[in-house]
Amino acid sequence: MEIKEAIKKAKKNDQKAFNFLLNQFWDKVYGFQLKRVESDNQAEDITIRTFSKAFDKINIYNESFKFETWLITISKNIHIDLLRKEKSSIRSRMSHTEDHSNYEILDETPSAEDKLITEQNLAKLLRDIKKLKPHYQEVIQLRYFQEFTYKEISEEINESINNVKVKLLRAKKLLAEIIAKSI
Numbered sequence: 001m002e003i004k005e006a007i008k009k010a011k012k013n014d015q016k017a018f019n020f021l022l023n024q025f026w027d028k029v030y031g032f033q034l035k036r037v038e039s040d041n042q043a044e045d046i047t048i049r050t051f052s053k054a055f056d057k058i059n060i061y062n063e064s065f066k067f068e069t070w071l072i073t074i075s076k077n078i079h080i081d082l083l084r085k086e087k088s089s090i091r092s093r094m095s096h097t098e099d100h101s102n103y104e105i106l107d108e109t110p111s112a113e114d115k116l117i118t119e120q121n122l123a124k125l126l127r128d129i130k131k132l133k134p135h136y137q138e139v140i141q142l143r144y145f146q147e148f149t150y151k152e153i154s155e156e157i158n159e160s161i162n163n164v165k166v167k168l169l170r171a172k173k174l175l176a177e178i179i180a181k182s183i
Contacts, residue, residue: 001016001017001020003021003024003067004063005017006020006021006024007021007058007061007063007067010055010058011058011059011061015166015170018055018166019162019163019166021051021055021067022051022162022165022166023162025051025067025068025071026047026051026162026165028068028071028072029047029050029051029071029072029075030043030044030047032072032075032076033046033047033050033075033079036076036079037079044150046075046078046079046082047075048165048168048169049078050071050074050075050078051071051165051169052169052172052173053074053078054070054071054074055169056173124182125179128175128178128179128182129141129175131178132171132174132175132178135157135167136167136170136171136174136175137171138157139153139157139164139167139168139171140168140171140172140175142156142157143168150164150165153168
């Protein structure tokens with residue numbers, strides 16, 4: 001399959017086209033992020049977010065630009081957004097006193113109410129996950145509840161790592177749609 005053909009098919013929601021594009025460009029986007037961030041996991045997370053966002057917005061892709069350039073731009077913007085959030089989070093946690101030598105450390109220990117809300121939200125999330133097809137439930141369970149790596153999931157379900165990533169991406173998107181409908 002050629003890249004232009006894959007993009008046209010992906011715009012028609014062809015899953016094989018999405019897999020093809022992911023396989024074609026994963027290493028380039030991941031390598032780009034690996035040079036920018038501190039860890040493999042962070043680079044992988046940003047790369048997954050990049051493909052998720054790109055595949056969600058594939059219909060607005062302008063074919064006068066190279067697809068790789070478009071992906072790298074999305075990836076760069078996601079990284080910049082994460083840095084901004086991190087920076088603003090750090091700022092909001094610190095409160096300068098008059099002499100600027102002391103910092104107020106916020107107690108982030110959850111209260112009893114917070115724990116109850118978390119438990120209720122987790123129960124609702126589990127109910128929503130059960131609405132997914134079994135193979136999507138399985139990858140969500142392995143990744144987020146049993147904290148398997150992509151490689152471990154790949155071995156567990158006997159599929160390639162790229163297929164695992166695509167399944168997780170799709171599962172998260174479907175789960176987000178289920179959650180949005182129930183709000």
